[in-house]
Amino acid sequence: MTATSTADVARLPLMLGELRLPTIARLWPDITARADKEGWPDARLLSALAELELADRARRRIERHLAEARLPSGKTLATCDFAAVPTLSKAHVMALAAGTEWLERGVNLLMFGPPGSGKSHACAGLGQALVENGYRVLFTRTSELVQRLQLARQAMQLEQAIAKLDRFDLLILDDFSYVARDQAETSVLFELIAARYERKSLLITANQPFGEWGRLFPSPAMTVAAIDRLVHHATIFEMNVESYRRRSAASRKAVKQFDPVTDPPS
Structure with missing residues (x-):
């Protein structure tokens, strides 16, 4: 891994936090490791991360709404x-x-x-x-x-x-x-x-x-x-x-x- 790519990886948690993507921030190392191992296309990797974020966001929303109900x-x-x-x-x-x-x-x-x-x-x-x-x-x-x-x-x-x-x-x-x-x-x-x-x-x-x-x-x-x-x-x-x-x-x-x-x- 080059110095530039290492720096990009180091900045990734901060950027994901700024974008309010906590699920991707938590899971991306495991998901990308699996993608590298299994040779996923870039689109599949991006789709998997997006689906995990949306599912977790829906779960958190339901939890909030149950509490307020x-x-x-x-x-x-x-x-x-x-x-x-x-x-x-x-x-x-x-x-x-x-x-x-x-x-x-x-x-x-x-x-x-x-x-x-x-x-x-x-x-x-x-x-x-x-x-x-x-x-x-x-x-x-x-x-x-x-x-x-x-x-x-x-x-x-x-x-x-x-x-x-x-x-x-x-x-x-x-x-x-x-x-x-x-x-x-x-x-x-x-x-x-x-x-x-x-x-x-x-x-x-x-x-x-x-x-x-x-x-x-x-x-x-x-x-x-x-x-x-x-x-x-x-x-x-x-x-x-x-x-x-x-x-x-x-x-x-x-x-x-x-x-x-x-x-x-x-």
Whole structure:
């Protein structure tokens, strides 16, 4: 190797750092050694390095987006018990997980059911699948987001705060029914719904059906307007089944009480 080529190699890590190509900077010695050994054409070597950089960049992007999504830990579609919720079609949810057309049209998803019916698990699993497919998602309790928007309104920055949420393809509002009936709270929530209408998707979980939403908003007109915007382009899931948590607790209790010595199988 000539002095010039040695100098070029010595400068390579610095240049790759300037170009923000950390994967190539880390792997190029091994890849180029293999290319020399196997006699790769220059184009194949360049293509291999570019593919490794792009793959690692995609992995890092997904990691960042999963972190910002604030999804509940361990709640994935793989661990979702679809058999326990017959009204929730696994095939339908998996199709939604691919994203594409429904997110581009700003279609909403609404999940209704009693506490413990698996709503939060299903939407968290769907959210993770969407992030892994390249979309940006935010999971939040509705009451927490409302508090943040109220603070933004007090600082005269509500419009900017709602606009910042546009970076998320899907906004998951969990426990929608638990928002207190307060003029300030429900008005910022209504403004969020109106701002995303027909542009960006919402996924809402609620324990109460539409007929009970009158207690969430201070006026019938606001209630009707909010529901109208949510259901105009929406898929609705009714998950009125026995509490998943209650069934799981009962199963654990039955297993604990069973003694293979004193209670042998019949």
